[in-house]
Amino acid sequence: MINDINSAQVAAIDSLAAASTLDEVNRLAADLTSKKSPISQLKAGLGAITDAEERKQIGQAINAAVGQIATAIETKRQELGDAVRQAKVAAERLDLTEFLTEPTRGHAHVVTQAWERLEDVFIGMGYQVAEGPEVETDWHNFEALNMGEGHPARGEFDTLFVEAVDEQYRSGDPGRLLLRTHTSPVQIRTMLTNEPPIYVVAPGRVFRRDTPDATHMPVFHQIEGLVIDEGITMAHLAGTIEAFTKAFFGEGFTSRLRPSYFPFTEPSAEFDIQLPSGDWLELGGCGMVHPNVLRAGGIDPERWSGFAFGFGIDRMAVMRHGIADLREMYTNDLRFIEQF
Numbered sequence: 001m002i003n004d005i006n007s008a009q010v011a012a013i014d015s016l017a018a019a020s021t022l023d024e025v026n027r028l029a030a031d032l033t034s035k036k037s038p039i040s041q042l043k044a045g046l047g048a049i050t051d052a053e054e055r056k057q058i059g060q061a062i063n064a065a066v067g068q069i070a071t072a073i074e075t076k077r078q079e080l081g082d083a084v085r086q087a088k089v090a091a092e093r094l095d096l097t098e099f100l101t102e103p104t105r106g107h108a109h110v111v112t113q114a115w116e117r118l119e120d121v122f123i124g125m126g127y128q129v130a131e132g133p134e135v136e137t138d139w140h141n142f143e144a145l146n147m148g149e150g151h152p153a154r155g156e157f158d159t160l161f162v163e164a165v166d167e168q169y170r171s172g173d174p175g176r177l178l179l180r181t182h183t184s185p186v187q188i189r190t191m192l193t194n195e196p197p198i199y200v201v202a203p204g205r206v207f208r209r210d211t212p213d214a215t216h217m218p219v220f221h222q223i224e225g226l227v228i229d230e231g232i233t234m235a236h237l238a239g240t241i242e243a244f245t246k247a248f249f250g251e252g253f254t255s256r257l258r259p260s261y262f263p264f265t266e267p268s269a270e271f272d273i274q275l276p277s278g279d280w281l282e283l284g285g286c287g288m289v290h291p292n293v294l295r296a297g298g299i300d301p302e303r304w305s306g307f308a309f310g311f312g313i314d315r316m317a318v319m320r321h322g323i324a325d326l327r328e329m330y331t332n333d334l335r336f337i338e339q340f
């Protein structure tokens with residue numbers, strides 16, 4: 001009888017070991033614990049044993065086997081349950097390995113780099129950075145800069161006008177809306193909101209109705225400078241341009257002013273820089289702020305005087321890096337952008 005118990009136990013445990021799914025284990029467990037299972041049959045036969053001591057021993061052996069089988073069932077259930085959970089976890093696992101690879105870092109665009117370097121140089125010279133809106137009024141962009149209605153210089157700026165959506169601008173004052181054609185209107189805004197002395201630069205985006213080519217873009221960037229103080233002369237302007245040229249380009253560079261004309265300055269000049277090679281390159285315009293402009297900015301020209309300058313940031317970047325075509329800077333081709 002003990003042998004029968006052992007073999008029933010071994011058979012039960014072997015069948016459990018062979019099970020590969022939870023369903024199978026559940027079915028087996030139902031069979032192995034049913035009244036018809038071999039071990040239950042053996043238990044049912046206990047009553048037929050007449051010797052009390054023997055019956056006790058056999059009974060204990062059967063109980064031990066039942067216990068072993070129950071443990072085997074539980075163990076197998078856990079084992080398969082773990083496997084099911086692990087399979088589920090594996091199936092739902094997010095592949096995050098890409099975050100472990102070396103991340104590619106971007107960097108500031110070549111124009112932004114030039115913009116920030118220019119700001120740094122002027123901040124180092126004691127200037128503050130001013131801003132103005134890209135959608136400007138006709139008044140700030142032209143009128144206040146000594147370019148009244150019909151002024152021929154207006155024609156040189158291929159202006160993009162904006163349909164006014166704000167009633168304030170339809171009523172005539174302060175005039176039609178446009179995309180600013182230069183950063184010079186920031187001069188006016190700065191004068192109207194600040195008391196002199198004023199030392200500011202205003203970098204920003206400007207717009208002109210131009211067909212893109214190697215040297216023109218309809219959207220480009222300028223940096224404007226404005227100084228208003230007592231006793232400011234052309235010599236301060238020339239000295240400032242020279243100090244800036246050396247700080248930005250290096251000690252080997254010098255600058256010069258050439259007489260020119262701008263409606264908002266009198267006298268006006270264009271400034272060039274000389275490369276170590278000896279070549280001269282035109283950089284921008286400048287001059288002494290016209291009294292009409294000072295008045296438009298609410299500043300008394302009898303007491304205060306000042307100078308202003310403006311030049312293209314994209315151009316500076318092109319010159320610094322020897323870029324052949326301005327359009328390259330705005331096609332967002334990574335092969336180009338990543339070089340700077």
Ligand code: DAH
Binds near residue numbers: 264285286308
């Ligand atoms: N606003 C001029 C332009 O876009 C550049 C310029 C010339 C700015 C002379 C100035 C200046 O401040 O004094 O062509």
